Structure formats: C-alpha cells, structure tokens
Amino acid sequence: MLKTQDLGYWYQTANEPLFQNVNLTFDVGKSYAILGHSGTGKTTFLSLIAGLDKPKTGEILLEDRSLKQIGLTNYRRHDVAIVFQAYNLFTYMSPLDNLLTAMAITNAKHAGDKAYARQILKDLGIADDQLTRNVQHLSGGQQQRVAIARTMACDAQLVVADEPTGNLDEDNTRAVIAQFQKIAHEQHKCVIIVTHEPDVAAQCDHQFRLENKRFKQLA
Numbered sequence: 028m029l030k031t032q033d034l035g036y037w038y039q040t041a042n043e044p045l046f047q048n049v050n051l052t053f054d055v056g057k058s059y060a061i062l063g064h065s066g067t068g069k070t071t072f073l074s075l076i077a078g079l080d081k082p083k084t085g086e087i088l089l090e091d092r093s094l095k096q097i098g099l100t101n102y103r104r105h106d107v108a109i110v111f112q113a114y115n116l117f118t119y120m121s122p123l124d125n126l127l128t129a130m131a132i133t134n135a136k137h138a139g140d141k142a143y144a145r146q147i148l149k150d151l152g153i154a155d156d157q158l159t160r161n162v163q164h165l166s167g168g169q170q171q172r173v174a175i176a177r178t179m180a181c182d183a184q185l186v187v188a189d190e191p192t193g194n195l196d197e198d199n200t201r202a203v204i205a206q207f208q209k210i211a212h213e214q215h216k217c218v219i220i221v222t223h224e225p226d227v228a229a230q231c232d233h234q235f236r237l238e239n240k241r242f243k244q245l246a
Contacts, residue, residue: 028090028217029053029076029185035084036071045071046240049085055184058211058218060228062245063237069221070189072237076219077109077187078102089185104133108178110188114162114170121159122148122173126180133181147176151206168199175206179214186210188220192227204230 035047045068053059053076063069074080076087078099087094094102109115116125126144130137137143148158151172153165162170171191178186188207192200204220204227211218211232220231228234234245 028055030088030091031076031085032088033085034072034075034082034087036068036075036080036082041083044083044240046237046242047084049242051235051242053185053217053219055217056211056215057233058208058220058231060231060234061219061221061237061242062223062225062228062234063221064223067237068240069237073187073189073219073221076185077107079109106183107185107187108181108183110171110174110178110186110191112190112193114174116162116170116173116177118161118163120162122153122162122165122176123158125162125173126177129177130180133183135181137180144176144180147179148173151176152202167194168196168202171195171199171203172206175203175210179210184216186216186218188218190222191220192222192224200224200227207231 031049031051034049035044037044061069061072075082078094089097089106117128120128123144126148127141130144145158153169153172157165162173192203195203207218207220210216222228235242236245
C-alpha cells in the first residue's frame with residue numbers, strides 16, 4: 028500500500044541526515060511499530076508518511092502514486108488518519124461531535140450518521156453519558172480512545188500514531204494497542220505506530236528499529 032523509495036531527511040545539511048536511503052513497504056491489514064530512542068528521527072519519519080512534511084530526497088508512494096502527484100492536502104484529508112500523543116481533539120466538543128466533525132471534513136461515507144459514530148465510541152468503551160460530555164472531562168485513556176475512534180469513523184486506509192500510549196497506564200496501553208490491531212485486522216487498514224516502548228512494539232505484526240540513520244527490521 029505505502030512505500031518509501033530512497034527516503035532521506037536532514038535539518039541542516041545533507042552531510043548530517045536523520046536517515047537516508049530508506050526503502051520500506053507497509054501493507055493494509057497489518058500493524059507496524061517503529062522503535063527508536065529520542066532524537067533518532069522516528070517522529071520525523073512519521074510526519075513524512077503522514078504528509079505533514081516533505082522528504083529531502085526520495086519519494087513516498089501510496090498505491091504506486093507519489094504523494095506529490097496526489098497532493099499533500101488531498102492526501103491528509105482522504106488517505107491518512109493521524110493519532111497524536113496529545114490527542115488533538117476538538118476540546119470544546121463532545122466525543123460524538125468530534126467524530127461527526129471529522130467525518131464531515133473528510134467527506135467519509137458515513138458522514139452525518141450519528142448512530143454509526145455512537146456505536147464506534149461505545150465499542151471503544153465510551154459510555155452513553157460520556158458521548159455528549161465535553162472531551163476535557165474525560166480521562167486521558169478515554170480521550171485517546173476517542174482519537175482512535177475518529178480514525179475508525181473516517182475512510183482513510185492508512186493510520187499513523189505518534190507515541191499513542193505515552194500518557195497511558197498499563198491497562199489503557201493494552202486496550203489501545205488492541206484497538207489498533209482491530210483497526211488493522213478487522214477494518215483492513217494499515218497501522219503504523221511510533222513508540223519507544225518495546226512491549227508496545229511487540230504487540231504489532233511487524234517491528235522496525237531506527238538507529239544509526241537506518242531502519243532495521245526486527246520482526
């Protein structure tokens with residue numbers, strides 16, 4: 028589904044790249060973890076495949092079409108869903124309105140379907156009385172589940188997550204990763220998670236480690 032071809036990125040000069048000559052393939056129906064210490068460039072890599080930044084060298088292809096050809100704005104709106112560590116929810120809205128707004132913005136096939144949005148949230152453990160409550164009144168684990176529900180409600184086939192369990196306790200971490208696996212295996216989407224936690228990465232189908240400016244496949 029998604030491929031990187033000779034991907035490279037640097038901040039100052041090409042002589043000091045974060046990574047270079049990256050050739051990876053990510054398929055739908057599978058989950059992937061990208062491990063690495065802070066500063067290795069894993070979040071930057073995620074921002075590239077999410078269409079939030081442009082590579083210095085190489086290309087990113089979705090279904091054999093380059094992101095340049097698709098257009099980054101169009102790509103972000105229709106093809107990729109992003110789960111941030113800080114959740115990035117509309118903080119003045121309820122969980123239900125967060126989903127409905129995301130579905131409307133992306134012109135998802137279920138746009139406007141409140142019953143569909145409600146069911147996704149309830150399946151993720153958001154109770155009836157929490158569906159219309161301001162998201163700021165939910166716990167961190169619940170807010171992260173709303174962020175995940177948002178990706179499930181939209182039609183994007185690629186889901187990328189930046190340290191999605193960084194603010195969660197052990198129980199919520201297990202629940203969140205289980206939901207990402209469900210998205211990959213049952214919704215047949217491609218899920219790519221950046222994490223520094225080996226236990227989180229071990230629950231994904233495939234694992235890569237970014238170190239010494241190279242990606243090494245672990246499993």
